[in-house]
Amino acid sequence: MIDYRIRPIEKFSGKIGELVSMLEHSRSVTLNEISELKQIDLDYLPNTSSNSIGSLLLHIASIEFVHQIISFENRDLNKSELMKWGTALELGEKARAETKGLSLNYYLNELSQIRENTLTRLSSKKDNWLYEENKWENGVPYNNYYIWFHVLEEEINHRGQIRTIKRLLLNNN
Incomplete structure (x- = not known):
């Protein structure tokens, strides 16, 4: 059941609990949106330049993983991590060619494992961690709160794309 309240969550500090509440709400809506999809639906490409739902x-999942690395470990992806997540991060032609034939359970498992790690790591942080600042390579400052806001906005944005693809699927069946 989807919770429509933003509120602190017991095992997290105040602001982090509210952030977790938003992350979990967003994920619940995404999971609800994809719950009935079959493998053929997950692979569907509306046109030659689109990405599949899968x-x-x-x-x-890759965006959340990368932002774990950035915010919790203060580093970028290493070669091994880039090998696993590079295609998913970049999307496009390579993702269209390589991301197919995978079950809904595969995607659910990837999303779940990444999220479990996020929640475990967030549970050890206090609110002031959200405001800790760093700088991108180009000198532009950011804080951990922005990092996790970006994870939210990415999921919400791509869920909109998933909904559009689902509508196209319905029109083609």
Whole structure:
């Protein structure tokens, strides 16, 4: 059941609990949106330049993973991590060619494993961690709160794309 309240969550500090509440709400809506999809639906490409729903789901997982690395470990992806997540991060032609034939359970498992790690790591943080600042390579400052806001906006944005693809699927069946 989807919870429509933003509120603190017991095992997290105040602001982090509210952030977790938003992350979990967004994920619940995404999971509800894809719950009835079959493998053929997950692979469907509306046109030659679109991404499949499966690719978008892996992209959502990859974005969360990358932002774990950035915010919790203060580093970028290493070669091994880039090998696993690079295609999902970039989407496009390579993702269209490689991300197919995977079951809904595969995508659900990837999303779940990444999220479990996020929640475990967030549970050890206090609110002031959200405001800790760093700088991108180009000198532009950011804080951890922005990092996790970006994870939310990525999921919500790509869920909109998933909904559009689902409508196209309905029109083609």
